[in-house]
Amino acid sequence: MKVKINNREYEFDQEISILDATKKAHIKIPTLCYSEKLEPFGSCRLCSVEIKGERTLKPACVTKITDGMEIFTHSQRVRKTRKTIMELIIASHGINCNLNCLTCSKSGSCEIKEVAEEIGVTEIRVPPISIGLPEDRSSYSIVREPQKCIVCNRCVRKCSEVQSVNILTIANRGPDTYVTTFMDKGMGNVDCTNCGQCILECPTGALHEVYQMDQVWAALSDESKYVIVQTAPAVRVAIAEEFGAEPGKIATKQMVAGLRLLGFDKVFDTNFAADLTIMEEANEFIERFKNNGKLPLFTSCSPGWVKFLEHNYPEFIDNLSSCKSPQQMFGAIAKTYYANKLGISKEDMVVVSVMPCTAKKFERVRPEMKGDVDYVLTTRELAKMFKLAGIDLLNVPQEEYDEPLGISSGAGAIFGATGGVMEAALRTAYEVITGKELEKLDFEAVRGIEGIKEATVEIDGINLKVAIVNGLGNARKVLEMIKNGEKELQFVEFMACPGGCIGGGGQPIPTNNEILLKRMQAIYEVDRSLPIRKSHENPAIKTLYKEFLEEPLSEKSHELLHTTYLARS
Amino acid sequence: MERIFLKKDLGKNLEEYDFLGLKNALKMQPQQVINKIKESGLRGRGGAGFPTGIKWETVFSIENDTKFIICNADEGEPGTFKDRFLMENLPFKVLEGIIISGYATGSKYGYIYIRGEYVEAIKIVKKAIEKLYEKNILGENILNSDFLFDLKLVRGAGAYVCGDETSLINSIEGDRGKSRIKPPLPVFEGLYGKPTVVNNVETLAAAAEIMSYDNNPYSQMGTEKSRGTKLVSISGDVNKPGVYEVEFGKLTVKDIVQELAGGVKGEKIGFVIPGGISTEALTEEELDVPYTYENLQKMGSNIGSGGMIVVSSQRNHLEIVKNVSDFFRDETCGTCFPCREGNKNINKIVSDIYKRGYPTSHEIEIISDIQYAVSSAARCGFGESSLNLILSIFEKFYTKKVEV
Numbered sequence: 007m008k009v010k011i012n013n014r015e016y017e018f019d020q021e022i023s024i025l026d027a028t029k030k031a032h033i034k035i036p037t038l039c040y041s042e043k044l045e046p047f048g049s050c051r052l053c054s055v056e057i058k059g060e061r062t063l064k065p066a067c068v069t070k071i072t073d074g075m076e077i078f079t080h081s082q083r084v085r086k087t088r089k090t091i092m093e094l095i096i097a098s099h100g101i102n103c104n105l106n107c108l109t110c111s112k113s114g115s116c117e118i119k120e121v122a123e124e125i126g127v128t129e130i131r132v133p134p135i136s137i138g139l140p141e142d143r144s145s146y147s148i149v150r151e152p153q154k155c156i157v158c159n160r161c162v163r164k165c166s167e168v169q170s171v172n173i174l175t176i177a178n179r180g181p182d183t184y185v186t187t188f189m190d191k192g193m194g195n196v197d198c199t200n201c202g203q204c205i206l207e208c209p210t211g212a213l214h215e216v217y218q219m220d221q222v223w224a225a226l227s228d229e230s231k232y233v234i235v236q237t238a239p240a241v242r243v244a245i246a247e248e249f250g251a252e253p254g255k256i257a258t259k260q261m262v263a264g265l266r267l268l269g270f271d272k273v274f275d276t277n278f279a280a281d282l283t284i285m286e287e288a289n290e291f292i293e294r295f296k297n298n299g300k301l302p303l304f305t306s307c308s309p310g311w312v313k314f315l316e317h318n319y320p321e322f323i324d325n326l327s328s329c330k331s332p333q334q335m336f337g338a339i340a341k342t343y344y345a346n347k348l349g350i351s352k353e354d355m356v357v358v359s360v361m362p363c364t365a366k367k368f369e370r371v372r373p374e375m376k377g378d379v380d381y382v383l384t385t386r387e388l389a390k391m392f393k394l395a396g397i398d399l400l401n402v403p404q405e406e407y408d409e410p411l412g413i414s415s416g417a418g419a420i421f422g423a424t425g426g427v428m429e430a431a432l433r434t435a436y437e438v439i440t441g442k443e444l445e446k447l448d449f450e451a452v453r454g455i456e457g458i459k460e461a462t463v464e465i466d467g468i469n470l471k472v473a474i475v476n477g478l479g480n481a482r483k484v485l486e487m488i489k490n491g492e493k494e495l496q497f498v499e500f501m502a503c504p505g506g507c508i509g510g511g512g513q514p515i516p517t518n519n520e521i522l523l524k525r526m527q528a529i530y531e532v533d534r535s536l537p538i539r540k541s542h543e544n545p546a547i548k549t550l551y552k553e554f555l556e557e558p559l560s561e562k563s564h565e566l567l568h569t570t571y572l573a574r575s
Numbered sequence: 576m577e578r579i580f581l582k583k584d585l586g587k588n589l590e591e592y593d594f595l596g597l598k599n600a601l602k603m604q605p606q607q608v609i610n611k612i613k614e615s616g617l618r619g620r621g622g623a624g625f626p627t628g629i630k631w632e633t634v635f636s637i638e639n640d641t642k643f644i645i646c647n648a649d650e651g652e653p654g655t656f657k658d659r660f661l662m663e664n665l666p667f668k669v670l671e672g673i674i675i676s677g678y679a680t681g682s683k684y685g686y687i688y689i690r691g692e693y694v695e696a697i698k699i700v701k702k703a704i705e706k707l708y709e710k711n712i713l714g715e716n717i718l719n720s721d722f723l724f725d726l727k728l729v730r731g732a733g734a735y736v737c738g739d740e741t742s743l744i745n746s747i748e749g750d751r752g753k754s755r756i757k758p759p760l761p762v763f764e765g766l767y768g769k770p771t772v773v774n775n776v777e778t779l780a781a782a783a784e785i786m787s788y789d790n791n792p793y794s795q796m797g798t799e800k801s802r803g804t805k806l807v808s809i810s811g812d813v814n815k816p817g818v819y820e821v822e823f824g825k826l827t828v829k830d831i832v833q834e835l836a837g838g839v840k841g842e843k844i845g846f847v848i849p850g851g852i853s854t855e856a857l858t859e860e861e862l863d864v865p866y867t868y869e870n871l872q873k874m875g876s877n878i879g880s881g882g883m884i885v886v887s888s889q890r891n892h893l894e895i896v897k898n899v900s901d902f903f904r905d906e907t908c909g910t911c912f913p914c915r916e917g918n919k920n921i922n923k924i925v926s927d928i929y930k931r932g933y934p935t936s937h938e939i940e941i942i943s944d945i946q947y948a949v950s951s952a953a954r955c956g957f958g959e960s961s962l963n964l965i966l967s968i969f970e971k972f973y974t975k976k977v978e979v
Contacts, residue, residue, distance in 0.1 A: 038912075039912075048756045048911070048954065049910050049911045049912060049954070050911075050912045051911055051912055051913050051952040051953070051954070052912075054951065054952040062950070062951055062952070062953075062959060063951045063952045065756075065952075065954075068756045069758075070758075083951060086944070086947065086948070087913075087947065087948040087951045087952050088948075089948075090913075090944045090945055090947065090948035091912055091913050091916070091948050091952065094912065094913070094916035094917060094920055094945070094948075095912060095916060097916070097920060098916050098919065098920075131937075131941050131944075132920045132923075132924070132941060132945075133920075133923055133924070133927075135919060135920065135923060156912075157909070157915070176751075176909075178909070179734070179751075179752075179753075179907075179908055179909050180904065180905055180906065180907045180908065180909045180915065180918070180919075181904060181907065181909065181915055181916075181918065181919035181922075182909070183909030183910075183915065
């Protein structure tokens with residue numbers, strides 16, 4: 007069909023939205039309530055365009071093109087209307103001396119600031135109005151600042167449409183409309199999984215993680231403390247974005263150097279603990295498989311996923327791997343094995359994690375494994391600390407992780423992307439079961455960004471049915487299928503966030519599909535570039551078992567590396 | 576003034592009511608009924624003024640086993656009470672209209688959605704529906720034909736925005752009373768996703784009346800673009816407030832105020848709101864306009880719901896503006912930004928003006944810009960029209976007077 011956009015003719019073969027049509031014509035229309043992953047909502051009306059013959063403006067996100075349509079994306083009426091709406095939004099966004107852009111969590115990634123600039127707002131003529139709602143600090147992971155909320159519904163829709171968690175909702179009506187949790191109980195007192203996808207979606211500073219930067223600064227300045235840090239696999243392929251680099255830039259060695267400059271006594275890698283997780287989990291799987299144990303086995307690295315299951319599917323708790331996540335395994339080993347080696351007491355050691363994840367902040371305080379990790383920083387928080395310390399991340403001399411807890415394999419690295427845990431586990435399980443060397447290390451079938459992937463893997467004549475699931479909405483679908491007997495699987499990897507940890511709730515904003523794919527490519531590049539690519543070949547892991555743990559699933563392992571779960575429904 | 580279409584005082588007594596409109600309709604093919612409504616020139620009496628016959632025809636032409644008729648009785652426009660008058664005094668005529676529209680469109684299910692505050696109307700209509708079931712005018716084989724139609728009363732919970740047809744549909748479905756994105760229009764995807772006619776009470780009563788005549792006197796009345804008659808409810812500073820039936824084009828707004836409503840109470844007319852508080856005010860000098868859709872539109876106003884409010888010159892205009900703004904501030908559903916934020920911010924500005932006693936030219940400029948944006952980009956008719964009256968009062972009474 008033929009459509010005129012700003013007097014130029016374009017042809018489209020599908021009935022797409024005006025917004026998609028203008029995108030194809032390389033015309034940018036401002037949006038706020040729109041998000042590529044969510045159903046179009048049509049509430050902010052900033053994408054309003056003029057259509058010849060129509061009495062009122064029409065929102066481009068929810069209006070479909072029709073043959074012969076004449077669209078004007080930036081006519082005088084459109085410009086004037088958008089500008090006024092933007093003024094109104096800003097006036098209600100709680101900007102005053104106490105609460106301004108300078109102190110906002112999204113000062114560097116604010117979408118309304120960006121849109122206001124696109125629209126060309128130069129003054130706010132209406133008086134500011136505050137809704138006067140208190141901050142929600144009930145959660146270990148996520149803070150809500152409702153006075154900055156513009157009620158675009160994106161967090162509500164993300165939580166519902168993508169994650170199927172549904173803890174956020176709209177209350178009241180009219181100007182008193184606000185976003186809240188069930189019965190105003192607060193994020194910490196409802197079935198929130200702490201995945202932080204709402205933070206990624208929020209165009210303002212109304213949602214951010216619970217900051218632990220100050221505590222980490224304090225620990226670093228405390229000379230009586232031995233402060234070590236671990237960095238998760240997905241952090242290294244994203245943190246450079248906070249310094250203006252293209253998504254997909256690998257900045258592992260710069261980050262290690264930066265962490266030393268911050269004053270950490272040792273800089274270690276969660277990938278080491280990921281290798282350890284594989285040793286335990288692959289063996290757990292083999293044991294369950296051989297001894298008719300509970301199957302399918304569900305991975306337990308993603309604390310958002312674990313809490314989701316505890317709330318919504320407690321009947322599957324026995325399917326969860328009893329392995330702690332790599333973050334917690336790292337803490338447990340650091341405070342025993344490594345502290346012993348150094349000859350310092352557990353109390354004098356501070357373990358800091360840098361994670362792409364907000365749910366890790368909650369996992370840290372779970373009573374089942376409290377004390378393993380002291381503080382959790384998100385990728386964004388670490389970037390803020392680097393900036394505060396004047397560290398020019400992209401230009402610092404590159405350095406290597408410390409030994410031994412910094413030695414890792416490519417299998418540990420791919421934990422950062424959806425499918426990675428499965429692939430890493432398969433590399434080890436294959437060789438442990440068959441005693442043969444794996445010829446082809448890349449399990450292409452489990453890679454990619456799709457929400458639900460399935461594969462059959464042949465090991466020693468046995469066909470293993472595995473699935474890889476990312477995003478909690480997809481997790482719900484798969485669990486329902488397993489429950490109804492529609493799916494027979496032996497091993498399932500679940501990640502709470504779309505794309506896995508590369509799309510985690512603590513990652514740089516924006517995080518969108520295009521950026522996810524670039525981060526994912528970088529993850530597999532890290533894997534390819536490493537000399538060791540299988541967890542069980544990691545020499546530091548071998549030493550750890552020899553010197554301390556004895557063997558996978560040993561008594562010591564169970565004491566330190568395994569955990570229990572809680573039915574929360 | 577003679578009542579032409581609603582002349583029969585066939586109030587609440589079923590024994591006296593003939594259902595002639597329905598009987599005539601059942602003798603015809605649905606398309607013939609639709610044609611007759613189209614010929615009559617009947618336009619929706621809820622405010623938007625869309626041709627009723629075309630709406631019916633659209634739903635009739637869609638093939639679907641399930642279609643719905645909704646009678647919109649959520650009359651919430653301040654100053655408008657003609658639907659209440661109809662439901663309380665002529666309930667059978669209203670219900671007859673619903674059944675006829677069901678027959679004409681091929682719908683087997685109807686809802687009448689009455690605003691919760693209309694306690695008396697709800698009681699009367701509920702009883703009337705029960706009686707119709709007893710008398711085989713609702714249910715199976717209506718009046719021994721093979722037409723089947725069920726009707727249910729739904730009571731609104733008290734949100735003005737539910738007068739918007741898509742909000743009303745959400746409300747019946749049990750969702751929040753907020754507007755839906757159009758398209759799809761309810762005629763294509765309405766209640767439970769099915770083709771749905773939403774008509775105002777007065778529209779359906781008029782349809783029943785039109786069907787009760789063999790010839791079509793309705794189309795002979797009024798003007799070309801405004802045919803037939805309209806119920807006008809008049810309130811405010813008049814000597815005889817009430818509901819009057821007016822033939823389009825026969826009287827001016829001034830005639831209606833002076834002759835039907837007994838003239839203004841007080842010194843003289845300050846302004847008249849011709850169609851409920853979503854329509855622009857007319858000054859005393861502007862009242863010689865014939866009462867038709869087209870003439871009022873020429874004056875920058877509208878027939879709206881027919882709720883005429885007369886304001887004496889002795890009243891504090893700013894107090895009225897403040898009242899109106901409070902109303903819209905409270906009643907916006909809060910889903911779309913322009914309407915939610917626009918009504919909230921204007922209310923703040925209007926409160927300041929009210930306290931001070933006069934507006935500044937700067938404030939009038941802002942109000943004008945906000946009205947422009949909200950009426951251009953709001954999601955439903957509520958937002959589109961919510962600031963019209965406020966702006967018109969400022970433009971007509973304050974732009975020249977006040978400068979600070």
